[in-house]
Amino acid sequence: MQAAGKEAAMNQFYEVPDSGGHFGEYGGRFVPETLMQPLEELAAAYEAAKQDESFKNELNHLLKHFVGRPTPLFYAGRLTEHLGGARIYLKREDLCHTGAHKINNALGQVLLARRMGKNRIIAETGAGQHGVATATVCALMNLQCLVYMGTEDMRRQALNVFRMKLLGAEVSGVNAGSKTLKDAINEALRDWVTNVGDTYYLLGSALGPHPYPAMVRDFQAVIGRETRDQIVAEAGRLPDLLVACVGGGSNAIGLFYEFLGDTEIRMVGVEAGGRGPALGDHAARFNGGRPGVLQGTRSYILQDAHGQVSTTHSVSAGLDYSAIGPEHARLHDIGRVEYTSATDDEALEAFQLLAKLEGIIPALESSHAIAEVVKQAPALDRDQIIVMNLSGRGDKDVNTVAEFLDRGE
């Protein structure tokens, strides 16, 4: 895209979403009527909270003292040397309390729920990181917490199931469909539509009906704001390339959002390439999906010719989802962000590489972003800068990786 075109697109971009939650032709509210009034109330409560100094002060206080923000921006010297190209910085969201960026959003929304007088919190979770973050904040705030999780995800992320229970949350297994994130979201929506009076649905990614995609983005945008200050302080200039993995897309939009207007900065979102390009074997929505409507929003969806949503596969539960957040669909179509994918094998290799070179065990989700850095860095000059969002830590994944390595031997 020409620079002028990009700028024009960006000007449009800062207008989004509109009052109905549309990012261009994506987003919106595609829900049963029962949820419309609650969504309007939620949007209004969020708009009011955003303007309220006491809300912002409490959020910032807890982000600092409970979550541990700001998270470091770490120069990955050995990885840089190993790849022999651009300088690589890691935004250490894995060092957030509970081990992933998810708590930035969970904290913001729980404060909002409390403000709205809702004392029953429900959430869905894929990898379990959002469930753990939600359970953690609910424990802190003394709120009842119920987390829906696909039984396949419960199996492969058993550690996180145990953590949620320790934190006082109830975990409800979902046996439908592929027994993963999509099915957990369906069940959470069914709970919400039934118990809408006293229940707050704490959606964990930049997905679902308005206002969730914009609200989750806003709560995650702290990642990019900190990164700007940190990279300028450290390197004296802005980065050339941003890289993040994309499941629903909250860690990616959290890093990218701050820089969307800096049109000279390239951005790459990395989807799960799974075990191959056939429908059902991956979760690369921009490489096999097409626009449609799922779970409250219009976006790119992996689906068959008849509009039935496809199952997905990824070694990483957090990326294993058939749709993508609507703002990413917009960023894709206007060409502001490039989207690519990393396969299971590439992610597993990257996982081990970072562990050995930097002493950091990354989440399998984040390992997809590392795999992209491995591809990009050598082609860039040594004075160029990549910032990658290391969205979570990998303790939860060691069993999965061990199984894989055993199979390989």
Add this chain to the structure above:
Amino acid sequence: MRNIERTFLALREKGKKAFIPYITAGDPDLETTGRLILELEKNGADIIELGVPFSDPMADGPVIQRASERALANGVTLHDCLNLVKQVRRESKIPIVLFTYFNPLLSLGFDNIGPALKEAGIDGALITDLVPEEAGEIREQLASSGVDLIFLVAPTSSDARIKMIAEASTGFVYAVSRTGVTGVRQNLSEASSSLVERVRKFSDLPVAVGFGISTPEHVKEVWRHADAAVVGSRIVLEIEKHIGDRAVVEHVAALCSSLVLS
């Protein structure tokens, strides 16, 4: 005059109310669904709600979820549902309302939705996850194809929303009797009669009440204040109970006539 409007008018002239059973197309198989439509008509159904199976039925409870899974396991598509209605049209004029999520409809290609429904002989569409705010173009398209678009009102809907929904709907307005998903319930929600009254403030369209209506007593109660009663999960449960039974259609027909006895 459109088929749905004519049906309600004819019932009104006779001082009667409408009974609307719901079945999922392709549960347990398409051939049975076709026979069910014809038998339901003979046993008291005035309009048929035909469900399109969907992989992610987020507004449905376990009974209709399972029906959807059975149909999808048979490979049933929206095209199959439309072909089925085409065949039924050789023998019956009963109004058929397609009850569907938005995504399967979109797979027809946006510009083809209205014409495809019309050509199949579908009288109306009720799109579970579509509210008037998002319906602009599809409204125009279905209107110009002569297919009614029925929206839902819910107990949580404000008066402003009810007014907007009533104005956007054609054919009838569907009042959801309670917050929640579809399913069989013991008791009828008291909220439904006041919701029907609220709709009447803004619209002369017939009002149908659904979600949780499971017994002849429920149907009778709904008929006291609304123009139509929709029974879904209870009927689907009867189908499920008799899967593999050659007399499944007879069992469901008997249930239908018992529900409208009152």
